[in-house]
Amino acid sequence: MRKTSLALAVAAGTLGLTLSHVANAEFIKDSKASIEARNFYFNSDFREGAGQSKQEEWAQGFLLRMESGYTEGTVGFGVDALATFGFKLDSGDGTAGSGLLVPDGSGGSQDNSGGLGLTAKAKAGESVLKVGSLQLKNQAIGSSDSRLLPQVFRGANLVSKDIAGLTLDLGYLDEVNNRNSSDYQDMRLNTFTNSGITVKGGSSANHSNQFVFAGGSYKLTDTLTGGYYYSNLEDMYKQHSFNLVHVLPIADKQSLKSDLRYARSTDDGLSNVDNKAFGAMFTYALSGHSLGLGYQKMSGDTGFAYIGDSVDPFLVNYVQIGNFAAKDETSWQARYDFNFGSVGIPGLTFMTRYLTGDNIDRPNNADGKEWERNMDIAYVIQEGSLKNLGVRWRNATMRNNFGRDVDQNRLIVSYTLPLF
Template identity: 75%
Template sequence: MRKTSLALAVAASTLGLSQVAFADLVGDTKVSLEARNFYFNRDFREGTGQSKSEEWAQGFILRMNSGFTEGTVGFGADAIGMYGFKLDSGDGTAGSGLLVPDRSGGSQDNYSGLAVAAKAKVSKTTLRVGQMQFKNQAIGSSDGRLLPQIFRGGNLVSQEIEGLTLDAGYLDEVNNRNSQDYEDMTLNTYSFSGIKFKGLNQSNEFIFAGGNYKLTKELTAGYYYSNLEDMYKQHSFNLVHVLPLGEKQSLKTDLRYARSTDDGQSNVDNKAFGAMVTYALSGHSFGLGYQQMDGDTGFAYIGGTDPFLVNYVQIGNFAAKDEKSWQARYDFNFASIGIPGLTFMTRYLTGDNIDRGTGVSDGREWERNSELMYVFQEGALKNLGVRWRNATMRNNFSRNIDENRLIVSYTLPLM
């Protein structure tokens, strides 16, 4: 911590900041180090080609979020330092997404990255410029492997009006979760998405603008417009209502609708509707979801990101052309019976009516996920998390998959 404070002090002196301004900058700074150990195993149950993807890796993620200097306009900086290295991979089992691919079809021994963003704040409005993660209706940086996906650009977030959050951004490059280089963004393609291109599938401009407004204590509405240059334009709507039903009971309704159209170099044409209703009772949660795709293509989103879909799960997105899918989900928080830190989730999804082309039967698929997680609450292992994620996916148009992920993570607050 002393070294961190010293470094910030030198930076503040260099910038000519006053002692009061520096105190605010340092006093509100948060620094943490996450160690993430990740084992990934995906078995392909039939067919030709690679029979298994299996890798084991260790990653470290250092996060620093500074405070702001004092004054009408406050200045600060955020940073994410990342380093990952291989523990086990080979014999044709690479390709898990944990590590950077090499030219021989295997994986590189290690990789690293640094994301730095300068920020300025006026009242309750903050501008960030640099490299950062995003999580909103228009774009969701993926953090489902060893190291997170990072985008380069700018982001403006304003909360001047109570209950209203306005959000806008401009992005030009992405550093994917199994890469150490920034590159152009792409439009995601997947089985029977129906998406085609007139030229190259790449773009160096993505813009979004929107926000969320808390209409009442129980009801929140959201809207975002986004555009991946030359690829697609999208209007995304979201409505979330939480109805209290009594002591330790509630009913949550999450409605989502998105309209996607082409932007000159693709044939994107999609209407995506999704709904998830969840009944919570003490530590139990019971959910039922429905998702439907209409139009000439499936859902459009940036490659490698997490799409804003209720039926986007561990392996599949259930967003193929004309697909209709259902989800049943159950969660249990063991804190309700005196075991804090232990949680369990299981869900089953089934989709059909997928357009596979003229003269071919409709596509069908199903997926089952289970997840067990425990975070130590006290003692020498406090903040150590152990998570096991299991998935089974079957369909009539591609290879069947059995998958297991074991993730051990520990977050150490440094400041």
């Protein structure tokens, strides 16, 4: 009897291991990993004599991304990981503060920093739930990746595409690890210059450990997509965001894209947020050329509301330096892009744009004005031993009548190596 029980136990165990191996086959098969080396030089040259004359830093970063497949079954399970490490190559003599490196508390930057983010995930049909470290990009919130290391949030995110044409997106966040930070912390409301946004209790009360959002997009026709999101940074603000995107095919390699955005933001107890933000971007594309015209208008008692410390807001005129979202500000943008792939040089792209904003409600009752010019040229090697090696130069000039004028250059050399 004992031998029979033992045999059954061994058989059951062997079968369990076999089934486990089969069930996890897709978990391994669909896994992928890559390592990115990112070399970043940042220079902001302030054009007036007062204060810090420039921010200039140079750093090297490494990002290891790993994504598993899903176990087989009605509900599949998996895990993702993001390991980051950055170290200083050059900084000092009062030039810190670029956002590339973690501040050292004495006006300089730490020599190195890093982190490890893990994300558990589950998939049923076309619905995916992720819990842990998250990078998000939607109408409610956008994780920034415009420095040495990316911004990462901690929380849960459910994305469902089970209904054809419909994407549902739900999320809960409680902490953020910013681009120039080595640990997680509470989120805060952005009280940028001339926003008119204040928090009861001042900066010490400006923190929240709960941000929730719910929304999604629906493909109304083959050329028209509508989106809506509700979001709430607890105690700070509530926001309803609407988006309508239409792409009109005109002829072969020719189209007109219309991108309309509207957001209504109100306070949630501890702030004075009251803003209506309207934005429109129209882009005409012909072969490798794209010509865009943008308009953005702020109204209400404050400027646009969004999470501070480097979150990318969902605004058509949010660019390299400015957001053009101050109280009562009206701004325009003209943009030109060219993809050299259309003339036989794949991987080479160019962009330039000019923005101007005015009617800003300043505290002294004077109208604020600002303008910004950007240029971006990038090349990614498409084949050969140096495939995926990219070089990007970003240049910007900002001028205004209420703050610091700045000329800025960023040079980024990156290389992504697929591991498996």
